[in-house]
Amino acid sequence: MPHALITGANRGLGLEHCRQLLERGWTISAAVRDPSAASELKALDPGEGRLNLYAYDASDVSAAVKLAEQVTGPIDLLFANAGMMSRETRNFGAAGSEHFISEMRVNALAPLVLVEAFADQVAQSEMKVIALQSSRMGSISDNDSGGGYGYRASKAALNAIGKSLSLDLQDRGIVTLVLHPGWVRTDMGGPGGLLTVEESVSGQLDLIARAYDNPAMNGRFFHVSGEDLSW
Numbered sequence: 001m002p003h004a005l006i007t008g009a010n011r012g013l014g015l016e017h018c019r020q021l022l023e024r025g026w027t028i029s030a031a032v033r034d035p036s037a038a039s040e041l042k043a044l045d046p047g048e049g050r051l052n053l054y055a056y057d058a059s060d061v062s063a064a065v066k067l068a069e070q071v072t073g074p075i076d077l078l079f080a081n082a083g084m085m086s087r088e089t090r091n092f093g094a095a096g097s098e099h100f101i102s103e104m105r106v107n108a109l110a111p112l113v114l115v116e117a118f119a120d121q122v123a124q125s126e127m128k129v130i131a132l133q134s135s136r137m138g139s140i141s142d143n144d145s146g147g148g149y150g151y152r153a154s155k156a157a158l159n160a161i162g163k164s165l166s167l168d169l170q171d172r173g174i175v176t177l178v179l180h181p182g183w184v185r186t187d188m189g190g191p192g193g194l195l196t197v198e199e200s201v202s203g204q205l206d207l208i209a210r211a212y213d214n215p216a217m218n219g220r221f222f223h224v225s226g227e228d229l230s231w
């Protein structure tokens with residue numbers, strides 16, 4: 001059975017990825033800040049050891065290495081999904097604060113450290129896919145409304161990291177995808193989002209399935225619709 005490691009798996013998009021992949025028969029390693037509080041995730045457990053929870057705080061730069069001591073074996077899909085959006089870094093005049101550093105740590109540095117810790121296990125798997133949950137807000141060319149300093153900068157940094165990973169890991173057969181899930185009705189996306197989590201995740205899983213053994217998709221920035229986004 002394929003095996004996925006997903007961060008930020010206790011709610012929102014990460015939780016739905018776990019639900020849909022478990023339904024498809026995958027084994028899931030779910031990385032969450034507080035496993036004891038992840039009741040919705042635990043309720044998905046089909047038994048047979050197919051859902052395992054691990055403590056993981058993306059703001060701690062050593063967290064991925066600690067996780068790699070516990071999650072063993074090949075990883076078909078490594079999904080760096082955990083992310084944050086700080087209100088404090090949104091508006092010009094008050095955006096330059098310590099919160100900016102927190103967003104950079106969680107949204108950009110943590111996915112890089114995660115991939116460094118798990119690239120060997122991805123390379124040993126059948127599918128060899130790395131997915132980075134970015135955002136269209138990280139596109140510099142698409143920015144026509146300003147603001148969002150910390151979130152935009154951290155997702156733009158993640159995009160740059162994804163592109164480098166795609167080049168550095170391609171010789172090992174790994175396909176790295178930079179993904180925008182659409183505007184989704186989650187705690188982060190709010191009630192005005194255009195997509196349900198079910199719609200967004202099924203679209204993202206279609207893209208991920210297409211990436212298997214498909215180097216032409218490596219290093220591209222995809223909208224959940226499958227359309228290429230500009231950097």
Ligand SMILES: NC(=O)c1ccc[n+]([C@@H]2O[C@H](COP(=O)([O-])OP(=O)(O)OC[C@H]3O[C@@H](n4cnc5c(N)ncnc54)[C@H](OP(=O)(O)O)[C@@H]3O)[C@@H](O)[C@H]2O)c1
Nearest residue numbers: 008012013033057058059082083135183184186187188189
């Ligand atoms: N929703 C959208 O419209 C949208 C659009 C573009 C991109 N995205 C991206 O999609 C990803 C998932 O977002 P979502 O909409 O599902 O948001 P969400 O419902 O707010 O969930 C965010 C997830 O990230 C986790 N997380 C936050 N900080 C963390 C940390 N320091 N360590 C570990 N986990 C942490 C949260 O865990 P806790 O429960 O412990 O806080 C939660 O599981 C994010 O990367 C986000 O930037 C979302």
